[in-house]
Amino acid sequence: MPSLTFVLPHWIYWSGLVLFPLAAMVLARRSRKRGGMRAYSLPLGYMILVTGGMLGLHRFYLKSLLGLVYLPIFLAILFANAQQRDARAIYSDAANMVRVSQDTISREGPRIAEAEKELEDLKAAVLAAEEGSLSRRSAELKVKRSQRRLQSARDRLDRAHTDLKANEPLAQETGEARAYWGSVAYYAFLCIAALLLIDAALLPRLKRRAEERVRSEREAEAEVAIHAYEEEEIIGDFRHASTGWTGAIDRLSLYCGEFASYWAVIAVFVYYYEVIARYVFNSPTNWAHEGMFLMFGMQYLIAGAYAMLTESHVRVDVFYAPLSARRKAVVDLLTSVFFFIFAGTLLATSWIFAYQATQVGEISFTEWAIAYWPFKWAMVLGGLLLVLQGISKLAQDLRAVANPAGGI
Incomplete structure (x- = not known):
């Protein structure tokens, strides 16, 4: 829309x-x-067409029951827009999760590879140090800290893959639903717009028919x-x-x-x-x-x-x-x-x-x-x-x- x-x-x-x-x-x-x-007023009829035409109020003003045609189309617009808003809310959350997950994967992947290489170097330093020496104990502490950081990064990477797997299909589904309901609302709006253009040309005739109907029904x-x-x-x-x-x-x-x-x-x-x-x-x-x-x-x-x-x-x-x-x-x-x-x-x-x-x-x-x-x-x-x-x-x-x- x-x-x-x-x-x-x-x-x-x-x-x-x-x-x-x-x-x-x-x-x-x-x-x-x-x-x-x-006496019906043609300027008033056009004013109602401009201000309330989406509900067919100009037709009702001229006592034409064809104004009822506008109502289901208008309700279709309201329903489609409501569905589109719901889909947009879900899509926004899912798309945000997908974006965060992708960023996490792209960031943590190289970090884990670098941390694994660093861990191997630290383990080699432990083996090279003398047994029981201060340098060996220091190297062992560095290995433990590196292992904790590496495990934390792997956990974040695993959660990112899980979130990506769960939200990527949802984002695609709700994105398609959002586009679908947006199209429904748009084409329903075009339908009403076309009817309004037709009625704008027919309004003088509708006014004459309404006045003839009043005269024929003896409502004077x-x-x-x-x-x-x-x-x-x-x-x-x-x-x-x-x-x-x-x-x-x-x-x-x-x-x-x-x-x-x-x-x-x-x-x-x-x-x-x-x-x-x-x-x-x-x-x-x-x-x-x-x-x-x-x-x-x-x-x-x-x-x-x-x-x-x-x-x-x-x-x-x-x-x-x-x-x-x-x-x-x-x-x-x-x-x-x-x-x-x-x-x-x-x-x-x-x-x-x-x-x-x-x-x-x-x-x-x-x-x-x-x-x-x-x-x-x-x-x-x-x-x-x-x-x-x-x-x-x-x-x-x-x-x-x-x-x-x-x-x-």
Whole structure:
């Protein structure tokens, strides 16, 4: 299988975080304006083909069961790569043992021959020395040391021959298995690549057939209901927005929350790429996980004001829910001091962190080495949005207390 060496450039990462949500917001509004019959998007189909084509997701998007053809081929790639990894691990150990054994044999063979010659000379020196003399005893000690060294070298040589005999066939067998499963994964990948090229040319036709199928099956009423539900969800969020100057803050929180919500879609694509790169091409990335958890950190902070506006945060409803609107406003006013302590602290400390990170040019400690200061300024943005939304909520609570019958 070929390997992937792609590392996401920083400018593409930041451009995607900005441009993708904007495009998604525009496309979502365009689809709601169409209403009635479901319309398939050809650009979306091609995007799914590029990002999820190995699983046939573009076929499923267009309601074509031929997408099931992709799944066994993809599973074959995963299985072949798993077998290849196992064979590679065994081959690596066996090949290392073969290499060590060969080195030992090539090193110890000449040493043993030299030691045997030296031993013969030492034995001759013993015979030549006078019986009982100091020189004879010294020569006998040298003979014993030489014999021990020679025996140790012979033992090492014997172990090397034994290891070579045991591991050489294993290395050859696992090497052949590694090559075989690598070929299986490679040709399965080529098969999927060929199917993707064919589907890339057929995609406009598949889109037309999918839309004809929808019309022929008279699914318009169901689609209208789906669109009505989706539009109700969007309108329902904007119904939380108040009027007057606080309404501008509310709408800002809603738009920022909607913008940040589309980052979750980016995470799906990135983690899909990571899984494909890791298990299909045996090329895990060094940027996917870091880029996504930093993105989710920004999403958590920027969407905080949206969650506050739409009352998505957890509260003890057993006490709060039964209260009247005016009493709820009174409770919110009394507890707002704790909110502003938290939000003000978040804003102030985030500003300090962001300023310091910008001054020193702080970057991550990983090989990706992305700059941290934009993430720190996202913390400032999240804190600012939270404070503004708190001010809007405070003003609305004061209105409700002062004029409970007048509404917001």
